[in-house]
Each structure stands twice: as structure tokens, then as C-alpha cells.
Amino acid sequence: MAIDLKYDTLANGVTVVNLTGTMDALGAQAIDLRFNAISGSQTKIVVNLENVDYLSSMGIRTIIMGAKVVQRNNGKMVILKPSSDVEKVLTESGVDTLIPILQEMDAAEALLLG
Numbered sequence: 001m002a003i004d005l006k007y008d009t010l011a012n013g014v015t016v017v018n019l020t021g022t023m024d025a026l027g028a029q030a031i032d033l034r035f036n037a038i039s040g041s042q043t044k045i046v047v048n049l050e051n052v053d054y055l056s057s058m059g060i061r062t063i064i065m066g067a068k069v070v071q072r073n074n075g076k077m078v079i080l081k082p083s084s085d086v087e088k089v090l091t092e093s094g095v096d097t098l099i100p101i102l103q104e105m106d107a108a109e110a111l112l113l114g
Contacts, residue, residue: 003027003052005034014112015042016080020051023059032062039066043075044112046105050081055089067099078108 003021010016017038021027039045047063049055067077079101082090090096102108 003031005031007038009042010109012109012113014044014046014109016046016048018048018051022054023049023052023062024054024056025058028056028058028062035062035066036069039069039077040073043070043073045070045075045077046080046108046112047077047099048080049086050083052082052086055082055086057093060089060093060095064095064098076112078102078111080105080108 003019003023005017005019007015007017015038017035019031045066047066052059063079070077077099079090079095079099081103082101087101090101095101100111102111
């Protein structure tokens with residue numbers, strides 16, 4: 001299954017990026033430009049991985065590159081609701097030391113707005 005990217009900016013200025021599908025090399029390539037555009041133009045981003053069933057190193061790269069752009073713009077990015085398999089990949093690769101991983105939207109918004 002390919003990856004799908006949809007996003008919406010909430011009234012409080014938080015942008016929620018919803019990813020659905022497989023974030024392998026092809027998936028990462030498919031969303032790279034759009035994800036980078038969002039990362040370059042927004043400063044409070046929630047990346048919802050609830051519906052991502054697989055995350056490869058190229059998918060991780062896309063997320064980290066986006067987070068670095070957000071940080072350079074004095075913003076913050078958080079990862080929301082990864083499945084246990086995806087979260088394991090994120091923690092084993094050290095992504096959780098760069099980007100907070102949260103399970104609740106309220107907590108994500110509080111961190112971004114705080």
C-alpha cells in the first residue's frame with residue numbers, strides 16, 4: 001500500500017499531518033516534497049502515525065529532515081500514536097531523543113503550545 005498524506009491546521013495554529021500506509025523508500029519519496037513544504041511553512045506540527053503500518057530508514061529520514069527544518073524556524077514537531085511496531089523502530093533508531101513521541105492529542109497540543 002502506498003502512503004497518503006493529509007494535513008489540516010487547527011484553530012490554535014497546530015498543523016496535524018496524518019500519514020496512512022507504508023512509509024518505505026517509495027512512500028517516503030512520494031511524500032517528501034509535500035512533507036518538506038509543510039515543515040518549512042509551519043512551526044507547530046503533529047505527525048500522526050496511527051495509520052502507518054511500516055516505517056523504513058527512508059521514512060525516518062523524511063521525518064527527521066522535516067523536524068530539523070521546523071526546529072531551525074524555532075518550531076516544534078511531535079509524533080503522535082505510532083503503532084507498537086513503528087514506535088519500536090523510532091525508539092531503536094533514537095528518533096525519540098529528537099522528536100517527542102506521544103499517544104494523546106491533548107498532550108501533543110500542550111507540548112507544542114506550551
